[in-house]
Amino acid sequence: MSNSIREIGENIKNSQNFRGRVSFDEPLCNHTTMKVGGPAALFLEPADTLSAAEAFLKCFEAGVRVFVLGGGSNIVASDDGFCGAVISTKLMDSVTDEDFVLCCGAGAKIDSVLEYCAQRGIGGLETFAGLPATCGGAAYMNARCYSVDFSELIDRVEYIDLNELSQNSGANVECCVKMYHNTDNGKEWDYKLSPFMGKRTVITRVYLSGKKKDCSEIKAECEKYILDRTQKGHFRAPSAGSVFRNNREFGSPSGVLVDEAGLKGVSVGGAQIAPWHGNFIINTGKATAFDIKSLVELAEQKVFERTGFRMVPEIIFL
Numbered sequence: 001m002s003n004s005i006r007e008i009g010e011n012i013k014n015s016q017n018f019r020g021r022v023s024f025d026e027p028l029c030n031h032t033t034m035k036v037g038g039p040a041a042l043f044l045e046p047a048d049t050l051s052a053a054e055a056f057l058k059c060f061e062a063g064v065r066v067f068v069l070g071g072g073s074n075i076v077a078s079d080d081g082f083c084g085a086v087i088s089t090k091l092m093d094s095v096t097d098e099d100f101v102l103c104c105g106a107g108a109k110i111d112s113v114l115e116y117c118a119q120r121g122i123g124g125l126e127t128f129a130g131l132p133a134t135c136g137g138a139a140y141m142n143a144r145c146y147s148v149d150f151s152e153l154i155d156r157v158e159y160i161d162l163n164e165l166s167q168n169s170g171a172n173v174e175c176c177v178k179m180y181h182n183t184d185n186g187k188e189w190d191y192k193l194s195p196f197m198g199k200r201t202v203i204t205r206v207y208l209s210g211k212k213k214d215c216s217e218i219k220a221e222c223e224k225y226i227l228d229r230t231q232k233g234h235f236r237a238p239s240a241g242s243v244f245r246n247n248r249e250f251g252s253p254s255g256v257l258v259d260e261a262g263l264k265g266v267s268v269g270g271a272q273i274a275p276w277h278g279n280f281i282i283n284t285g286k287a288t289a290f291d292i293k294s295l296v297e298l299a300e301q302k303v304f305e306r307t308g309f310r311m312v313p314e315i316i317f318l
Helices: 003-013 049-062 110-120 135-141 162-166 215-231 254-260 289-307
Strands: 020-027 039-046 066-069 082-088 095-098 101-105 154-161 177-181 201-209 239-242 271-273 280-283
Touching (some): 003 039, 003 082, 039 049, 049 154, 049 177, 101 110, 101 135, 110 215, 154 162, 271 289, 280 289
Parallel strands (some): 066 082
Antiparallel strands (some): 020 039, 101 201, 154 201, 239 280, 271 280
16 A cells, blocks of 8 residues: 555545544455455545545545445455545435435445334335345445335435536535436436436435335335345355346346356356356355456356347446
8 A cells, every 4th residue: 555545544534524434455355245355445434425525525636546335235346455445335324204205324224224114114115125235326226126126216316426526626515415306207217227327426315205104014024025035045145146137128037047058056266156046146255356257257158158148247346
């Protein structure tokens, strides 16, 4: 790690506009569900929106590369780590509500939000029970669970406009915090697609529309979906969830295509295509990012040779 990275980190830590945690050489394997990844040179955990904006601004001014990390449930971090700054939303995890509209920090875990809902009789999110994701990540990826898109629940989204922030002198970062209102009847959303993809924006809060529901009914439905995930093997071993997107035009789910290519159970190093689900790659104990990427490429190649269809990875390689 260079001295400049440490100086940048200390500068952010000592800034009067930053609240949160700053660390160096932080192992990314501790922050991803796949449990792989080398150290991030600088690891920042802002406590709120303006602290996040301050962290981004300081990194931009110093010319440091930045990666935003939510729950790490669809990330495979490089074995070599990340030489820039990783900004984690972990501490931005508040959950409140008003008139059945939930205000969730980007780092709020889905299960924590559902626990909050079950205690207060706010329904609507039950199909997402057991999803190892944060609200910010689920909004960004437009997660889909049991035929329900996360975008169907979104009322509005608070985000930082990084283009404006990078041009800001630093005197006032509040002007770079914007609000997206989901009023277009879903036209900007699609399967695993959101209006925030491909843009220099960072989600900081998500407002979700709920509805009044009996607390015991919410708990029962959540337990039902968690049980189904458990029976399907979602929690048997560390993974990054579904590896490939399903293509509804092609027809067959990606897991079926991988299975029909004879790849279930195939291993490379410590990574394995799950014997029980073709669209899961699991860490059997000592997997590396190289092992996982090799399996992804193998599956892509074999399915293409057999069907002529190119599967699109859903997981992100950092």
